[in-house]
Amino acid sequence: MKALSKLKSEPGIWMTEAPKPEVGHNDLLIKIRKTAICGTDVHIYKWDDWAQKTIPVPMVVGHEYVGEVVDMGQEVRGFKVGDRVSGEGHITCGYCRNCRAGRVHLCRNTIGVGVNREGSFAEYLVIPAFNAFKIPDNIPDELAAIFDPFGNAVHTALSFDLVGEDVLITGAGPIGIMAAAVAKHVGARHVVITDVNEYRLELARKMGATRAVNIANENLKDVMKELGMTEGFDIGLEMSGVPAAFSSMLNSMNHGGKIAMLGIPPSDMAIDWNQVIFKGLVIKGIYGREMFETWYKMASLIQSGLDLSPIITHHFHVDDFQQGFDTMISGQSGKVILNWD
Ligand code: NAD
Numbered sequence: 001m002k003a004l005s006k007l008k009s010e011p012g013i014w015m016t017e018a019p020k021p022e023v024g025h026n027d028l029l030i031k032i033r034k035t036a037i038c039g040t041d042v043h044i045y046k047w048d049d050w051a052q053k054t055i056p057v058p059m060v061v062g063h064e065y066v067g068e069v070v071d072m073g074q075e076v077r078g079f080k081v082g083d084r085v086s087g088e089g090h091i092t093c094g095y096c097r098n099c100r101a102g103r104v105h106l107c108r109n110t111i112g113v114g115v116n117r118e119g120s121f122a123e124y125l126v127i128p129a130f131n132a133f134k135i136p137d138n139i140p141d142e143l144a145a146i147f148d149p150f151g152n153a154v155h156t157a158l159s160f161d162l163v164g165e166d167v168l169i170t171g172a173g174p175i176g177i178m179a180a181a182v183a184k185h186v187g188a189r190h191v192v193i194t195d196v197n198e199y200r201l202e203l204a205r206k207m208g209a210t211r212a213v214n215i216a217n218e219n220l221k222d223v224m225k226e227l228g229m230t231e232g233f234d235i236g237l238e239m240s241g242v243p244a245a246f247s248s249m250l251n252s253m254n255h256g257g258k259i260a261m262l263g264i265p266p267s268d269m270a271i272d273w274n275q276v277i278f279k280g281l282v283i284k285g286i287y288g289r290e291m292f293e294t295w296y297k298m299a300s301l302i303q304s305g306l307d308l309s310p311i312i313t314h315h316f317h318v319d320d321f322q323q324g325f326d327t328m329i330s331g332q333s334g335k336v337i338l339n340w341d
């Protein structure tokens with residue numbers, strides 16, 4: 001089958017012929033229709049330190065997709081050939097304490113599709129049926145293809161009660177922008193998002209952020225004053241992984257504020273503990289999506305009218321994958337879809 005693989009230990013990604021994956025007793029075989037490029041795929045493409053330490057070569061990469069079930073193992077229940085699915089990319093062990101307690105997203109032995117094992121940038125993908133999520137009929141393929149990053153946004157945004165609250169999001173990457181849309185949709189008062197990338201800030205405005213602030217030339221304190229916010233933000237969603245952004249968030253929180261952290265900092269990140277202690281802040285780390293509560297919420301949010309479509313800014317046929325990666329790397333995009341049909 002056709003597949004996009006990390007074939008060499010150097011920057012790049014290559015179209016190749018790979019063996020069609022074999023279906024185990026508990027697995028689904030999925031024929032891929034659409035995939036999306038994730039920031040993680042860009043790290044793998046660029047072959048940075050993290051990728052060099054993490055990614056086996058050669059390996060088919062990719063983990064954001066939608067496809068159709070074409071075969072399944074004999075133990076599988078609850079799916080049939082023809083079902084349209086996306087899937088949770090974190091494959092969990094099933095035997096650690098958290099797995100056995102039903103807190104599967106906290107599994108300590110998680111394996112990543114397209115990171116630690118063969119991924120979805122291929123004509124066919126095999127995953128455990130447990131990881132698959134059936135897509136309701138009224139959700140289009142291209143939105144189903146981005147359920148993985150949308151799930152990061154939903155898991156983070158819904159970590160704390162947002163209704164009537166003032167929310168600060170640092171980082172208007174695709175995930176930050178989707179989180180802003182979710183926060184507005186569920187009833188936050190002001191949703192302020194920061195970035196240094198004007199293309200993405202414009203997209204955040206289009207998707208409902210109260211204010212999208214370019215912190216290269218605007219001051220967060222001035223924005224708060226303009227919005228009549230005399231005390232500070234109630235909720236912070238850190239979605240940049242940039243230390244300066246986290247520091248400005250700590251400075252802008254109200255007492256008793258709650259912060260959910262999704263962005264991955266490059267290395268050790270300093271933290272002003274006096275802000276945390278004297279303000280009584282709560283800080284929660286977020287990894288992936290809750291299985292499968294986040295997935296049900298995603299489908300329901302779209303069905304209740306959340307319009308995610310503007311976040312998808314580019315479509316390419318998979319044969320033009322290089323253009324897709326170039327677009328993603330340029331920063332002048334939201335989500336980039338690769339079509340396999
Ligand atoms: P992204 O890299 O596209 O977005 C990050 C954004 O932060 C960029 O638009 C960048 O311009 C912006 N930024 C840079 N400096 C900034 C500053 N000083 N203030 C505010 N914004 C600034 O990433 P994404 O795909 O949207 O993902 C968001 C973050 O979440 C990344 O750090 C990613 O690695 C991380 N992530 C974590 C998980 C998890 O499970 N914890 C899963 C997926 C992604």
Ligand code: ZN
Pocket residue numbers: 092093094095096097098099100106107108109110
């Ligand atoms: Zn486990």
